[in-house]
Amino acid sequence: MKKSLAIIIILILCILAISCGGSFSSKEEAVNVEETVSDEYIVVGFSQLGAESDWRSANTESMKSAFTTENGYKLIFEDGQQKQTNQITAIRTFIQQEVDYIVLAPVTETGWDTVLQEAKDAGIPVIIVDRMVDVSDDSLFTCWVGSAFELEGKKMAEWLKQYTLKEKIEPSDIHIVNIQGTIGASAQIGRTKGLADAATENGWDLMAEVTGDFTQAKGKEVMESLLKRYDNINVVYCENDNEAFGAIEAIEEAGKKTGSDIANGEIMVLSFDGVKEDAMNYVLQDKTTCIAECNPLHGPRVKAIIEALEAGSTPEKYSYVDEEIYSASEVVKNLSLDGINYDVTILTQDIIDQRSY
Numbered sequence: 001m002k003k004s005l006a007i008i009i010i011l012i013l014c015i016l017a018i019s020c021g022g023s024f025s026s027k028e029e030a031v032n033v034e035e036t037v038s039d040e041y042i043v044v045g046f047s048q049l050g051a052e053s054d055w056r057s058a059n060t061e062s063m064k065s066a067f068t069t070e071n072g073y074k075l076i077f078e079d080g081q082q083k084q085t086n087q088i089t090a091i092r093t094f095i096q097q098e099v100d101y102i103v104l105a106p107v108t109e110t111g112w113d114t115v116l117q118e119a120k121d122a123g124i125p126v127i128i129v130d131r132m133v134d135v136s137d138d139s140l141f142t143c144w145v146g147s148a149f150e151l152e153g154k155k156m157a158e159w160l161k162q163y164t165l166k167e168k169i170e171p172s173d174i175h176i177v178n179i180q181g182t183i184g185a186s187a188q189i190g191r192t193k194g195l196a197d198a199a200t201e202n203g204w205d206l207m208a209e210v211t212g213d214f215t216q217a218k219g220k221e222v223m224e225s226l227l228k229r230y231d232n233i234n235v236v237y238c239e240n241d242n243e244a245f246g247a248i249e250a251i252e253e254a255g256k257k258t259g260s261d262i263a264n265g266e267i268m269v270l271s272f273d274g275v276k277e278d279a280m281n282y283v284l285q286d287k288t289t290c291i292a293e294c295n296p297l298h299g300p301r302v303k304a305i306i307e308a309l310e311a312g313s314t315p316e317k318y319s320y321v322d323e324e325i326y327s328a329s330e331v332v333k334n335l336s337l338d339g340i341n342y343d344v345t346i347l348t349q350d351i352i353d354q355r356s357y
């Protein structure tokens with residue numbers, strides 16, 4: 001009896017040992033599977049600066065559709081909500097997560113040295129996209145891809161110069177207000193400079209520069225107060241489309257009309273971006289007279305940079321995107337700047353229909 005009880009106890013112990021051993025080995029397997037899955041993907045941490053404009057939404061969409069699992073990526077997306085502190089926190093989290101690449105769309109240019117040094121110390125390549133960073137040591141980032149913002153501003157100012165010359169409008173009769181973007185952002189710095197330099201050179205009356213933060217709400221608010229302060233505005237230079245939408249609303253609500261006929265009291269709206277539907281249709285309707293393109297489709301460009309790095313090549317430090325300038329008016333068909341010629345694209349519905357953003 002005692003002997004058979006001992007045998008039963010031994011058997012139970014054996015069964016328990018086998019089943020425990022089984023569960024240990026499946027746990028180990030689970031860990032290994034997880035490791036293999038994350039090893040399969042290139043992990044990218046993307047700190048987007050916010051969601052202030054239609055351009056930004058198109059840009060976020062472009063990044064998300066480039067960095068999909070189907071394409072071999074795991075994207076960790078963080079929205080900085082227009083605050084540099086949020087973006088710095090996101091970068092520190094990416095470093096802790098040991099991502100393979102950090103992509104940063106910086107809200108403003110300065111203030112990045114410390115956190116980029118931390119990324120460099122951790123051995124994580126940083127790709128800057130859209131706006132630039134202003135750092136003391138440019139080895140703190142691998143490369144940058146984005147727009148030539150000052151060139152956009154210069155093209156717009158040259159368009160205005162040619163247009164007013166052809167329409168025989170005296171420089172001193174051109175009364176401009178500039179609704180600027182987020183102060184300290186590359187897009188603001190470049191576009192503001194493009195206009196300010198041309199105003200000084202040509203003798204235009206640049207009456208005010210006020211930030212509209214790249215948003216429709218602020219663009220409207222700022223335009224309402226500018227209309228109260230000045231009764232002779234005939235050109236509104238908006239540093240993006242959303243500000244232009246807001247400014248147009250304010251102008252119309254004040255009982256005035258936007259358009260290219262400034263000799264007859266219309267207020268000419270100039271803008272940047274050209275994100276499909278609304279902005280481009282406004283050009284066809286002459287609510288906005290001219291738009292300098294800012295191309296938001298950076299997803300495939302950043303992906304190509306990462307592919308080059310993965311293949312062991314060194315991408316260009318700075319890559320500028322080619323961009324157009326659009327107007328429905330045929331008064332100005334081409335521009336010449338620093339010896340380079342640029343065609344003005346005369347906008348039609350067909351061109352709008354063929355654009356992908």
Ligand code: AHR
Binds near residue numbers: 055239240241294
């Ligand atoms: O940095 C690009 C600018 O940022 C775009 O012109 C604007 O729409 C966005 O908010």
